[in-house]
Amino acid sequence: MHSNRYTLFFVFIITVVLGTLLSVTKENLKLKQEDNLRADVNKTILRSLDFSEEEDNPWSNEKVEEIFNNSIVGLCVDSEGNKIDNVVLEEIDIEKDIERLPVYLKVIDDELQGVALPVAGKGLWSTLFGYIALAPDLDTVLGIQFYKHGETPGLGGEVEKEWFTNNFVGKKIRNVEGEIIGIKVLKGKVDDSKEDAIHQVDGISGATVTSNGVTIFLKDDLKRYEAYLNEIRENGII
Amino acid sequence: MELFSTESKKIVTDPLNVNNPISLQVLGICSALAVTIRVDQAIIMTFAVIFVLCSSNVAISLLKDHIPSRVRIVIMLAIIAGLVSFVDEVLKAYLYDMSKQLSVFVGLIVTNCIIMGRAEAFAIKHGPSKAFLDGLGNGLGYGMMIILVSFFRELFGAGTITLPNGGAGYVLFSIERDVEWLINAGYENIGLLVLSPGAFFILGLVIWVQREIAGLEEEE
Secondary structure, three states, rough: OHHOOOHHHHHHHHHHHHHHHHHHHHHHHHHHHHHHHHHHHHHHHHHOOOOHHHHEEOHHHHHHHHHHHHHEEEEEOOOOOOOOOOOOHHOOOOOOOOOOOEEEEEEOOOOOEEEEEEEEEOOOOEEEEEEEEOOOOEEEEEEEEEEEEEOOOOHHHHHOOHHHHHHOOOOOEEEOOEEEEEOOOOOHHHHHHHHHHEEOOOOOOOOOHHHHHHHHHHHHHHHHHHHHEEEEEEEOOO | OOOOOOHHHHHHHHOOOOOOOOOOOOOOOHHHHHHOOHHHHHHHHHHHHHHHHHHHHHHHHOOOOOOHHHHHHHHHHHHHHHHHHHHHHHHHHHOOHHHHOHHHHHHHHHHHHHHHHHHHEEEHOOOHHHHHHHHHHHHHHHHHHHHHHHHHHHHHHHEEEEEOOOOOOEEEEEEEOOOHHHHHHHOOHHHHHHHOOOOOOHHHHHHHHHHHHHHOOOOO
């Protein structure tokens, strides 16, 4: 049996050694991890805007940055649709900040080809983060992509899968009156003969809470941009 | 000791069959339920568990004469948690897609009873090379079982077989894509298998078959 003093000493040493090891690892890898994270978010924006990587040649972090710098214009607006200058877009807390809203425009040869907007909200276990992109008519969905969530893989985690995100392409976020109503994730399959089918996508079986969460935050987040989207619709890019 | 002696071989092969951590010791069931929805996740989880299990076994075995027995469980847990966090950080920096795919499961390796179980039952009593082999054997035994369970769950639950490939995985086989006549004949996936109870059913069947083959019976 070891003495109390020895036991305390041993525990102390182990804690210090493990703590040091972990903090040194973290410090050394931090820059690389941040690079990966930023590239991943930018990749999500590009994918939602209908850029796609070739299958046998996945994008490196540098490639993502290159495409991003060449064809994406980022800006920040408020809920009234006015532009806010001098904001670092990466620093905006997408989930909580409702006064500063980032917008990413896909502009190629001076022509607007799409608008990507961040969306975030609660699923079952976690907050989901993603981007939804609209075609220049600001009604049709160009794509949706999620880059961060903690939902159950195979169930709620399916939101990041192609079969789910592909369902959004071509759906409309506005009703006949032009009001933003979002996209509803159903429980089960969409009945194409129904009139509402254009605003609905197939749900994920076994993930009702996640599906409902997506429906709710898509609508809420898109509503925040309504003023800005109407502004571009009437006056072009501001 | 000899690394390739019969005894070492037994340390590695026993957990694969007659002493399998999942089907016979019934350890590590929690993660066996969670990560067996898709084959690719089960495969990646297997690698992560083998790494953590081998290194924690070796670390604990090296320290075995110095660890005060009254606090040994806490020390083991600290070492295991430290290793898991280390793996998590490295994955985030160098294999970002894979770390995204594994998400919470990497952290959950800490709570995998097999790792703690092997540390307490084996590593603390044996030398580092034996402890390493024991870790390898149990990791493989665990992996074999979860890959088997995930195979049935994914095939009959979701109708696909997915192999690890970056973030999304590579769909090797899909009933909808490859066996169209079956779908036309009215085949439907068994959705229950994707949910947690499905894992219990499959796992129960696997345990039954394995015990039958190994010729083991519960003691009365």
